Amino acid sequence: MxxxxxxxxxxxxxxxxxxxxxxxxxxELENTQIILVGQKEKILSCVQDNKFKDFDLPIVxxxxxxxxxxxxxxxxxxxxxxxxxKGIELLKNKQADAFVxxxxxxxxxxxxxxxxxxxxxxxxxxxxxxxPTKTGTAMMIDxxxxxxxxxxxxxxxxxxxxxxxKKVLKKENPKVGILNIGEEETKGTEFIKETRILFEKAYFNxxxxxxxKDVYKGVCDCIICDGFLGNVALxxxxxxxxxxxxxLLDYLRKDFLGKIGLFLAxxxxxxxxxxxxxxxxGGAPLLGVDGIVIIGHGRSDAxxxxxxxxxxxxxxxxxxxxxxxxxxxSVYAKIG
Amino acid sequence: MxxxxxxxxxxxxxxxxxxxxxxxxxxELENTQIILVGQKEKILSCVQDNKFKDFDLPIVxxxxxxxxxxxxxxxxxxxxxxxxxKGIELLKNKQADAFVxxxxxxxxxxxxxxxxxxxxxxxxxxxxxxxPTKTGTAMMIDxxxxxxxxxxxxxxxxxxxxxxxKKVLKKENPKVGILNIGEEETKGTEFIKETRILFEKAYFNxxxxxxxKDVYKGVCDCIICDGFLGNVALxxxxxxxxxxxxxLLDYLRKDFLGKIGLFLAxxxxxxxxxxxxxxxxGGAPLLGVDGIVIIGHGRSDAxxxxxxxxxxxxxxxxxxxxxxxxxxxSVYAKIG
Numbered sequence: 001m002x003x004x005x006x007x008x009x010x011x012x013x014x015x016x017x018x019x020x021x022x023x024x025x026x027x028e029l030e031n032t033q034i035i036l037v038g039q040k041e042k043i044l045s046c047v048q049d050n051k052f053k054d055f056d057l058p059i060v061x062x063x064x065x066x067x068x069x070x071x072x073x074x075x076x077x078x079x080x081x082x083x084x085x086k087g088i089e090l091l092k093n094k095q096a097d098a099f100v101x102x103x104x105x106x107x108x109x110x111x112x113x114x115x116x117x118x119x120x121x122x123x124x125x126x127x128x129x130x131x132p133t134k135t136g137t138a139m140m141i142d143x144x145x146x147x148x149x150x151x152x153x154x155x156x157x158x159x160x161x162x163x164x165x166k167k168v169l170k171k172e173n174p175k176v177g178i179l180n181i182g183e184e185e186t187k188g189t190e191f192i193k194e195t196r197i198l199f200e201k202a203y204f205n206x207x208x209x210x211x212x213k214d215v216y217k218g219v220c221d222c223i224i225c226d227g228f229l230g231n232v233a234l235x236x237x238x239x240x241x242x243x244x245x246x247x248l249l250d251y252l253r254k255d256f257l258g259k260i261g262l263f264l265a266x267x268x269x270x271x272x273x274x275x276x277x278x279x280x281x282g283g284a285p286l287l288g289v290d291g292i293v294i295i296g297h298g299r300s301d302a303x304x305x306x307x308x309x310x311x312x313x314x315x316x317x318x319x320x321x322x323x324x325x326x327x328x329x330s331v332y333a334k335i336g
Numbered sequence: 337m338x339x340x341x342x343x344x345x346x347x348x349x350x351x352x353x354x355x356x357x358x359x360x361x362x363x364e365l366e367n368t369q370i371i372l373v374g375q376k377e378k379i380l381s382c383v384q385d386n387k388f389k390d391f392d393l394p395i396v397x398x399x400x401x402x403x404x405x406x407x408x409x410x411x412x413x414x415x416x417x418x419x420x421x422k423g424i425e426l427l428k429n430k431q432a433d434a435f436v437x438x439x440x441x442x443x444x445x446x447x448x449x450x451x452x453x454x455x456x457x458x459x460x461x462x463x464x465x466x467x468p469t470k471t472g473t474a475m476m477i478d479x480x481x482x483x484x485x486x487x488x489x490x491x492x493x494x495x496x497x498x499x500x501x502k503k504v505l506k507k508e509n510p511k512v513g514i515l516n517i518g519e520e521e522t523k524g525t526e527f528i529k530e531t532r533i534l535f536e537k538a539y540f541n542x543x544x545x546x547x548x549k550d551v552y553k554g555v556c557d558c559i560i561c562d563g564f565l566g567n568v569a570l571x572x573x574x575x576x577x578x579x580x581x582x583x584l585l586d587y588l589r590k591d592f593l594g595k596i597g598l599f600l601a602x603x604x605x606x607x608x609x610x611x612x613x614x615x616x617x618g619g620a621p622l623l624g625v626d627g628i629v630i631i632g633h634g635r636s637d638a639x640x641x642x643x644x645x646x647x648x649x650x651x652x653x654x655x656x657x658x659x660x661x662x663x664x665x666s667v668y669a670k671i672g
Contacts, residue, residue, distance in 0.1 A: 071522065134579055144517060147525055181480060181567045186407065189483055189564060212571035216579035228525060231517045232565060233572045235548035240573050243470055243552035244580050247611050251604040258604030265597025268587040275583050 001033055004312050005096035008038030009065045009083040010103020012299050015039075015046050018102065021305025023052050028306070032313055035096055037062050037087045062086040068298055072106025076114065084108055088115040091291040098312040100283055102296035102305065109145045109286060109295075116291040119321055121328035124153040125288035126227070127295055128161055129234060130169065132275055135218030139165055140179075144231035145286060151195040154178070154224050155202060159327050160287040161222035162204040167318040168285075168311075174221035177210035179229060184209070191226075199224075201335040245273060283308030285315060287324070292316055337369055340648050341432035344374030345401045345419040346439020348635050351375075351382055354438065357641020359388050364642070368649055371432055373398050373423045398422040404634055408442025412450065420444055424451040427627040434648040436619060438632030438641065445481045445622060445631075452627040455657055457664035460489040461624035462563070463631055464497055465570060466505065468611055471554030475501055476515075480567035481622060487531040490514070490560050491538060495663050496623040497558035498540040503654040504621075504647075510557035513546030515565060520545070527562075535560075537671040581609060619644030621651060623660070628652055 006022055008015045015038060022034050036043055040061040047055050062083040066075045076085060084103055088111045090096040101108045105127070113125060126142035141157045142149070158176050165174035178195055180188045185196065187209065199206045210220045212233065225233065252258035262269070282304065283294035292315050296308040342358055344351045351374060358370050372379055376397040383391050398419040402411045412421060420439055424447045426432040437444045441463070449461060462478035477493045478485070494512050501510035514531055516524045521532065523545065535542045546556045548569065561569065584605075588594035598605070618640065619630035628651045632644040 069520070132583075134582060147517070179568065181483070181564055181571075184405070212568040213575040215572055216575045228517055229565060229568060232515065232548040232569055235517075236551055236569045236573055237576050239549040239552045240576055241580065244577065246470060247468075248584070248605075248608050251608040251611070252601055255601070255604035255607075257600040261597035261599070261601025261604070263597070264593040265588055265591070265601065268591035268594030268597070269584075271591075272584050272587040275587070 001031055002313055002316050003033045003035060003096045004309055005035045005037050005087045005090045005099045007083045007087050007101035007103050008036050008043055010101045013301060015042060017301045018305050019046055020302035023055055024302055025306045025309040029313060035060060037083045039063060060086055066104050066107045068104050070104060072110045076107050076110040084111050088112055092116055097316045098292035100294045100296060100308045100312050102298060102300040105295055112286055112289040112293045116289045118288055119290050119325050122156050122288040125286055126157045127284050128164060128287050129284040133216050133218030138221055138223055140223040140230055142227040142230050143234045144227045146227045149226035151198050154195045155198045156328060158204060158224045159331055160324050163320050163323050163327060165221050167320050168314055171221055173205050175207045176204045176222040177207050177220040179223050179225035180209035183211055202331050282311040337367055338649055338652050339369045339371060339432045340645055341371045341373050341423045341426045341435045343419045343423050343437035343439050344372050344379055346437045349637060351378060353637045354641050355382055356638035359391055360638055361642045361645040365649060371396060373419045375399060396422055402440050402443045404440050406440060408446045412443050412446040420447050424448055428452055433652045434628035436630045436632060436644050436648050438634060438636040441631055448622055448625040448629045452625045454624055455626050455661050458492050458624040461622055462493045463620050464500060464623050465620040469552050469554030474557055474559055476559040476566055478563040478566050479570045480563045482563045485562035487534050490531045491534045492664060494540060494558060494560045495667055496660050499656050499659050499663060501557050503656050504650055507557055509541050511543045512540045512558040513543050513556040515559050515561035516545035519547055538667050618647040
């Protein structure tokens with residue numbers, strides 16, 4: 001039985017959408033127990049109000065809530081009874097195999113690093129998000145766990161993304177690239193050039209620098225960058241996808257034939273929206289901490305929550321952290 | 337008479353699309369002379385082959401071509417007879433009022449800085465691109481002229497973008513923001529925090545940090561960032577817009593009603609494509625150099641070239657460089 005702790009208080013649509021997602025996963029996933037972490041009374045009344053049938057999941061009471069915009073480290077230190085801190089404790093005490101939260105990302109990262117510590121050899125955690133590309137998917141890491149990144153951190157991200165891509169995304173020989181302003185070796189900051197030298201010594205499938213315009217083309221499986229750059233790259237994509245959808249509807253509605261076209265194409269357009277809408281994606285693994293933590297999008301609805309729970313389950317089954325531990329060790333043994 | 341020198345050798349579709357754009361602008365723009373800079377023989381035969389009527393523009397022969405991927409500074413030093421170096425010389429010698437190139441961006445920046453020098457008080461040039469937003473447009477600067485940026489450079493970008501937005505984009509009280517991973521003062525790198533302190537002392541309409549997800553929402557008119565970050569933000573947007581278009585067509589074509597919808601909506605979709613396609617946009621001003629230089633997209637077609645020529649014309653008329661000079665001086669007098 002795989003046990004997944006779920007933060008019911010975190011996310012813009014908590015607790016209802018979180019509970020709906022849990023309910024849907026509970027019905028679908030075999031051999032999986034979902035542990036609800038949140039305000040017990042609220043959860044019980046929400047379950048009753050919404051008439052979830054046979055929804056009898058264990059609840060770990062967590063009276064406090066860390067808001068989406070609270071200062072991360074401070075709130076984790078102060079709110080010991082929050083769903084985020086309690087959820088991480090369950091992991092730490094082996095009462096859960098994974099923890100999923102759509103709450104305050106910084107707080108989840110802080111709580112995880114404090115509570116679980118990092119995998120030996122990993123100096124900074126990284127959030128790896130799986131984005132859709134023309135040819136399938138790619139993992140971009142780090143998208144915001146850590147700023148003030150050093151070349152060695154990027155090397156560790158690369159090792160982790162490589163293993164994640166092989167074991168969880170089932171890619172055979174994932175291509176690893178450094179996000180940069182040009183492909184050429186001479187392009188970019190000193191930081192990028194130093195990182196490149198490190199990467200060339202390691203033994204994953206390093207293809208060199210990758211330009212931002214090629215991220216969604218699917219030419220690279222693991223796109224490595226510092227958390228500041230990755231966060232901006234991810235968030236600007238998210239904002240653009242939303243704006244593009246807005247423009248599309250706007251142009252179609254303004255045009256008579258466009259309106260009819262819109263009506264006829266609504267099914268295809270719905271699928272299209274799902275493809276480009278980040279909130280539809282499952283969770284992003286927080287890699288490098290010694291435990292399985294999945295960070296869901298703040299705007300997660302029930303579908304996204306279910307998808308994050310599935311990602312967590314998959315990761316538990318693949319047991320990637322042991323492999324990360326030994327690979328990090330062998331990479332550093334090799335490059336000295 | 338406003339004189340604009342145009343690099344006919346630069347760009348992915350040079351020389352034909354460049355000449356077509358010049359021809360179209362020549363027919364449309366009053367009181368404007370376009371000076372063609374490029375390989376004279378090639379230009380003449382291209383004009384003849386394509387039967388441009390009454391297309392009698394002055395040509396400045398530039399026998400060398402700087403390729404799109406050549407090292408910037410080196411090629412500028414070596415190829416003194418290239419269209420880029422010659423075009424900048426025309427500006428320097430007051431034989432032209434502006435220079436437009438869709439060629440190697442780095443080479444244009446290098447040639448401009450070497451040939452024209454910077455405006456007094458400006459330490460680094462910045463490329464400011466005007467992007468579409470839900471509410472209109474916004475200028476993002478720098479998108480790649482300069483890496484290794486310092487907080488003071490960002491302050492200078494802000495002053496320049498503010499003036500450009502007022503004079504050329506005709507915005508009344510443009511909002512200036514710093515691109516960051518969060519809105520809060522406490523968020524971001526030390527570099528961002530230092531920049532914020534500088535901005536608070538200056539006297540443009542500073543609204544604080546702006547998150548990447550809000551760039552296309554239109555909440556800010558002047559989005560200030562270092563050239564590395566801005567280049568990645570711009571290029572990832574470009575790549576995403578292209579991929580989104582690809583997914584959209586793909587989903588519509590796979591669906592029977594979607595196909596009919598696509599047929600009916602083609603007019604609206606064409607407008608939509610134009611709205612989100614970067615290559616449709618005119619040129620981006622290279623701000624901070626002592627002369628008017630417009631950098632067109634490498635993939636510019638005739639329409640984009642014409643649009644870049646119009647932007648150049650507008651900038652000449654607004655004479656923004658004198659204002660930048662005096663504003664930079666007064667800002668530094670104020671903040672000390």
